[in-house]
Amino acid sequence: MKAAYITGHGGNEVVEIGNRPDPARQPGEVLVKLHAATLNRVDLYMRDSGAGITHRLPQIMGLDGMGVVEEMDAADRFLSVGQRVLIHPTVVCGRCEFCQRGEIILCTKVSFLGEHRDGTLAEYVSVPAANVFPMPGRLAPDEAASLGVTYLTAWRMLFTRAQLKPWETVLIFGVGGGVSLAALQLAKLTGATVIVTSRDDEKLKNAATVGADHVINSATQDVAKTVMEFTAGRGVDVVIENVGQAVWSSAMKSLVRGGRLVTCGATTGDQPPADIRRIFIRQLQIIGSTLGNFNEFRDLISFVDKTSLRPIISARYALDDVHAALDHLDSGRQFGKVAINIADH
Known part of the structure; x- marks a missing residue:
């Protein structure tokens, strides 16, 4: 089968598009012919490195x-055979x-x-049956595919970990990236006020x-000060961030007393100042989150089926053009x- 695979670590020179063995489906697994x-x-x-991932x-x-x-x-x-999943x-x-x-x-x-085992940039993948879910009917294949990581990650952050309520205000850092944009869409559809x-x-x-x-605009405006202006000096109930060190201080200062910060990444560094005094005096909650479980995925799919949510696709590429697609993602210019x-x- 045709697949995009890494042969080493570095840049696009280690990413090849070519033939790999078809996956051998085991009992209890489902063989899926991938569309997107x-x-x-x-x-x-x-x-780039895969460091720390076996x-x-x-x-x-x-x-x-x-x-x-x-x-x-x-x-x-x-x-059933032929079912869209x-x-x-x-x-x-x-x-x-x-x-x-x-x-x-x-x-x-x-x-x-895609980390510990062969992934989905291929014509076929075989996974345990528990990992296969019916697809929402009205979405395009690539829109539906995007639910499995970024939208699921945002769903868990907002509703399981932060327990966001419709009357609350949420601050989302780095809108345009997948998780942040998904969080914006999901939070708005549940009635929350959203600052990005x-x-x-x-x-x-x-x-x-x-x-x-x-x-x-975090390049020209003081984030915490501007948040306070928008919230009449109160601060936000929830912060959603996956940036890490570069925004940590602003994120902490933007929270209302008793507020919750949920983080799922550290693209700018993983050793921010702890600001422990602020945490205990204001009784802030710092919450880690990664991806989501099967029940949360099922709930997300049901939510998509019953609402107007449509994942945003910034750019579409063929499998043969995966190098250009990786460059597009690496550039940070995508919105979706x-x-x-x-x-x-």
């Missing part, structure tokens, strides 16, 4: 994906204490597609079109997801 996937920051990380080379890239069921166990009553990228043991209580994202033996930041005026203009109530169309559909 989207790129995520971890694809760049795996290409993997073997060559390895097929890609975490999320949409396709159709090609083959499955005859006894499976929840899926989405892939959850987390493969787990099912037996550790965290899996037993439904928190599969904390599995002690967790492996992720970016260093790019065009992205801020686009965010306002999508529904942001207030925008802040960078999609890879794998097959005609």
Whole structure:
């Protein structure tokens, strides 16, 4: 089968597009013929170094994906051959204490597609049946594929970890990136007031079109001071951020007393000043979050089915053009997801 895979670490010179062995479906697994996937920051990380992530080379890239069921166990009553489905990228043991209580994202033996094992930038992938979910009917294949990582990550951050309420105000850093833009869309659809930041005026203009109530250019404006102006000196209930060190101080200063900061990344550094005095005096909550579990994915898909949410695709590329797609993501100029169309559909 055709696939995009890494043969080493560096730049696009280690990313090849060519033939790889078809996956051998095991009992209990579903073989999916992939139609679309989207790129995520971890694809760049795996290409660049993959440091700290156990993997073997060559390895097929890609975490999320949409396709159709090609083959499955005859006894499976929840899926059917030819059905349009989405892939959850987390493969787990099912037996550790965290899996037993439904928190599969904390599995002690967790492996992720595109990180620890072959991923979705290929014509086929075989995954456990538990990782395969019916696709929302009204979305395009690449729109649906994007739900599996960025939208699921934003969903867990907002509603499981932060417990965002419709009457609250949320500050989202770095709008335009996948998780931040997803968080904006999801928060608005649930009724929250949303403030977003970016260093790019065009992205801020686009965010306002999508529904942001207030925008802040973090290159020219003091984020915390501007947040206080927007909130009459109160601050925001929730901060959503995946930037890390560069925005940490502003994020902490923007929170109302008792507010919650949820983080899922550290693209600018993972050792920000702790500001412990502010944390305990103002009784702030600092909450980590990664991806989402099967129940959260099911809830997200149901939410998409019942609302007007439509994931935003910034650019579309064929699998043969994955180098250009990676460059697009690496440039930071995208507003939404960078999609890879794998097959005609």
